[in-house]
Amino acid sequence: MADALANLSMIGKLATTEAFSAENFDQLVSLNQRRIYRLLISLLRDPDAADTLTQECFLKAYTSRSSFRGECSVETWLYRIAVNLARDHVRNRRVTFWKRLFASQQSPSEDLEDVAQRIPDKRPSLERNLLAKEEVDLVWRTAQQLSPMQREVFLLRFAQDMSLEEISQTLEVQLGTVKAHLSRALSTVRARVKEHRSGPPLK
Amino acid sequence: MDRHLNDAELNEALAGNLPPEIVEHLNACAICRSSRDDMEYLFRSLNAEADTLAEKSDAFWIAQRRQINSRAPQSNSALAPRFALAGLAATVILAVTLLMRSGSGPVVKTNTPQITAENDQQLLVDVEQTLDSNLAPPLEPAGALVEAMTQTTSTHSQSATKEKLQ
Numbered sequence: 221m222a223d224a225l226a227n228l229s230m231i232g233k234l235a236t237t238e239a240f241s242a243e244n245f246d247q248l249v250s251l252n253q254r255r256i257y258r259l260l261i262s263l264l265r266d267p268d269a270a271d272t273l274t275q276e277c278f279l280k281a282y283t284s285r286s287s288f289r290g291e292c293s294v295e296t297w298l299y300r301i302a303v304n305l306a307r308d309h310v311r312n313r314r315v316t317f318w319k320r321l322f323a324s325q326q327s328p329s330e331d332l333e334d335v336a337q338r339i340p341d342k343r344p345s346l347e348r349n350l351l352a353k354e355e356v357d358l359v360w361r362t363a364q365q366l367s368p369m370q371r372e373v374f375l376l377r378f379a380q381d382m383s384l385e386e387i388s389q390t391l392e393v394q395l396g397t398v399k400a401h402l403s404r405a406l407s408t409v410r411a412r413v414k415e416h417r418s419g420p421p422l423k
Numbered sequence: 424m425d426r427h428l429n430d431a432e433l434n435e436a437l438a439g440n441l442p443p444e445i446v447e448h449l450n451a452c453a454i455c456r457s458s459r460d461d462m463e464y465l466f467r468s469l470n471a472e473a474d475t476l477a478e479k480s481d482a483f484w485i486a487q488r489r490q491i492n493s494r495a496p497q498s499n500s501a502l503a504p505r506f507a508l509a510g511l512a513a514t515v516i517l518a519v520t521l522l523m524r525s526g527s528g529p530v531v532k533t534n535t536p537q538i539t540a541e542n543d544q545q546l547l548v549d550v551e552q553t554l555d556s557n558l559a560p561p562l563e564p565a566g567a568l569v570e571a572m573t574q575t576t577s578t579h580s581q582s583a584t585k586e587k588l589q
Contacts, residue, residue, distance in 0.1 A: 245495065249488050257487075258477035262469070267476065271487060278491045356468045377438070379469040384439060399440060406434040410462060 249278050252295060256302050262379035263306040263372065265360060273309060277302045292389055299390045303376075307368055355413060362412045366405050373398055374405035424448045428455045437463055547573045 256277050260270035280301050281288075288297055363371050372391060376382045384402070388395045424444055428436065436445055436459050449456050551573050 246488065246492060249491050250484075253484060253487060253491075254477065257479075258473055261476045262473040265476065270477075274487065275491050275494065279494055282495050352465075352468065355465055356472055359465060359469060360472075375469065378466040379473045381467075381470050399438060402438045403431070403434045406437050407430065409466075410430065410434070410437075413462070413465065 245282065248294070252298055253278070255295070256298055259299060259302050259376075259380055260306055262375050263303070264309065269309055273302065273305045276305055280305070296386070296389050300392065303372060303390060307372070310368070355416065358412060358416050359409055362409045363405070366408060367401075369393075369397075370401045370405040370408070373401040374409065377402055427452065428458070433459060433462070437466070 253274060257270050257274045260273050260277075261267060264270055264273075277298060281298055288294070292300075363374055366374060369391070373387055376387045376390065377384070382390070384395060384398050387402075388398045391398070424447070428445065428448060432445055433455070435441070436449060441449075449459060551569060554569055
């Protein structure tokens with residue numbers, strides 16, 4: 221067991237050619253699949269999409285392994301691929317949503333179903349009270365309305381608990397850019413939370 | 424700092440950018456610390472929720488891994504060196520077989536005519552005899568041509584000898 225764990229931790233440090241060899245690929249997947257899935261579910265909050273995109277992430281990494289130049293760890297490289305896949309997924313989902321919305325002029329029920337599917341997962345949690353749950357959902361919904369870069373920076377920081385440097389590496393942007401986007405994202409999200417806490421405006 | 428942190432400064436604190444004056448103020452001011460901690464706790468709830476959402480059974484991870492492996496063209500990379508070696512071996516065997524077959528195949532014997540003619544006429548006769556004896560059937564028309572040429576040449580040489588004698 222100790223040998224297996226040592227082997228797994230070693231794969232993360234291997235050069236890509238070795239990491240993606242037939243012998244090590246399965247272990248590479250085994251070592252990173254939970255992290256990639258967690259990242260994707262943090263960004264998308266959609267278990268099916270997260271599962272599909274986790275698979276896509278490893279397949280894409282495998283097929284484009286020759287483009288990896290080793291300037292970052294394999295793990296960071298996988299994160300980058302996952303973030304890009306999530307970005308494409310959100311973009312496609314939005315396009316699909318608007319297409320369906322325009323196409324559903326004749327069938328408004330379909331429109332409502334579509335909207336219902338976009339409402340975040342609200343499974344009950346014993347750990348949190350209703351108010352906290354509401355606020356977390358509010359934060360999530362607000363995050364979904366941010367620009368792609370602000371949303372990614374915000375969720376990587378708080379849902380993935382990444383440091384600013386790690387976010388900078390994953391998104392391949394300057395540290396200053398990460399700080400600027402995070403600051404703007406925080407400003408928007410905090411304003412929405414404050415607004416929610418102060419209650420609906422009196423008429 | 425003789426005032427509470429404004430929104431921008433609280434954002435900086437939440438983002439993890441903590442200039443010394445903000446750190447100092449947060450240590451001293453319970454109100455600002457509470458504002459920061461409250462919001463940070465809320466945002467960190469996203470982390471806890473991601474943990475909950477990402478919590479899956481072992482069967483899920485095994486099935487996912489199996490799915491990835493079944494879709495990854497990794498079998499090619501595993502077998503590629505073996506296929507390359509097999510191809511090389513097959514090429515060598517084919518080359519050796521071809522060489523051996525060409526070595527043991529029918530050898531075309533060429534009889535080098537022993538020409539010892541002392542003059543042109545004798546030389547032509549020798550050539551004709553050699554062609555008659557060794558000529559392959561498809562080349563028989565060429566043999567007839569050579570015969571005709573020989574006759575013409577001998578006729579010419581005879582008439583030339585007569586003229587010289589006269």
